[in-house]
Amino acid sequence: MRAVNRLWQSRLWQWLPTTVDRRVRVIAWASLVSQTLIVGTGGAVRLTGSGLGCPTWPRCTADSFVATPEMGIHGIVEFGNRLLTFVLVIIAIVAFAFVVRMRRERPELLRLSIALGLGIPAQAIIGGITVLTDLNPWIVGFHFVVSAVLVALATVLVVRVYRGPAGALEPLPRAVRPLAIGTAVVVWITVLVGIVVTGSGPHAGDGGAARNGLDSELWQHVHSWPAYASFAGAVLLVIVARRTGPALFQRASLALVAVELVQIGVGLAQARLGLPVILVGVHMVLACVLVAVMTLVLLSLRAPRAAIAAEGAPSARDAVSV
Numbered sequence: 001m002r003a004v005n006r007l008w009q010s011r012l013w014q015w016l017p018t019t020v021d022r023r024v025r026v027i028a029w030a031s032l033v034s035q036t037l038i039v040g041t042g043g044a045v046r047l048t049g050s051g052l053g054c055p056t057w058p059r060c061t062a063d064s065f066v067a068t069p070e071m072g073i074h075g076i077v078e079f080g081n082r083l084l085t086f087v088l089v090i091i092a093i094v095a096f097a098f099v100v101r102m103r104r105e106r107p108e109l110l111r112l113s114i115a116l117g118l119g120i121p122a123q124a125i126i127g128g129i130t131v132l133t134d135l136n137p138w139i140v141g142f143h144f145v146v147s148a149v150l151v152a153l154a155t156v157l158v159v160r161v162y163r164g165p166a167g168a169l170e171p172l173p174r175a176v177r178p179l180a181i182g183t184a185v186v187v188w189i190t191v192l193v194g195i196v197v198t199g200s201g202p203h204a205g206d207g208g209a210a211r212n213g214l215d216s217e218l219w220q221h222v223h224s225w226p227a228y229a230s231f232a233g234a235v236l237l238v239i240v241a242r243r244t245g246p247a248l249f250q251r252a253s254l255a256l257v258a259v260e261l262v263q264i265g266v267g268l269a270q271a272r273l274g275l276p277v278i279l280v281g282v283h284m285v286l287a288c289v290l291v292a293v294m295t296l297v298l299l300s301l302r303a304p305r306a307a308i309a310a311e312g313a314p315s316a317r318d319a320v321s322v
Helices: 002-015 022-047 069-102 107-132 137-163 176-200 216-243 247-272 277-299 305-311 316-321
Strands: 166-169 302-304
Touching: 022 069, 022 107, 022 137, 022 277, 069 107, 107 137, 137 176, 137 277, 176 216, 176 277, 216 247, 247 277
Parallel strands: none
Antiparallel strands: 166 302
16 A cells, blocks of 8 residues: 555656646646635625624634524625635645746745745634734735735746746846836835725725724825826836837836726726725725736846846846946
């Protein structure tokens, strides 16, 4: 029996990828999509008032790990969101397995898969604290921040899978990198202020949940300031990208402007229409898409290491001096 087990283990080990192939690319995309999707389902929990659909944690009730019929639709929504965590766990395990044989040649892929895997139980614990504190708005907000960080890490994983390890800086004008970094900082400020705004608004996740006590209307205006500033930065990046810069930088900058435009439009619409739940949910998911695209812009500032070796591209020092 032991010999049979060793045989199957050996076959499984040999089946695992030793280079980036279609399996690795698919699991990288699955990681990014699932990390974004769980933000949408988490938003559905909050926007349908199902935040305490399962009133305790880790069980759904004192006597059951699953939602009961008596809990109604709120229990189903909340328990469904919890179930999605197990999907993320499976994806994280598969992602780790698919890169473990490349740990010497591609250590960055292994590190990213481990970071994403560790983020899932961390999020589960934060979610549990959220329930046990009756949806404290600051903890709910921190829950979203961690989700956005995991989306950014998943974006890095996808880019590294396709482009390989990062190499030297792309030959861009000196002002491009500070502009891109500054825009990224403002994007994150926009997301963080948006979380504060949500914590002051009507969608608490449960009728008895507390709000953060801030003036929601005032903070909506404050939220718009960095949003418009980040849009201006994205437009400037597109202008620069049209004159110079690699193809990925050009496409990523255009995508950033497009996402910013849609996000601003949704934000204005939800403010004018009294924060309808559908638009608020879309706004939350778009915030993660915005983080992903902004991350792509930053990653496009460096050329793939393999391309540099193959084409004799300029060194980092030469690139900076262009």
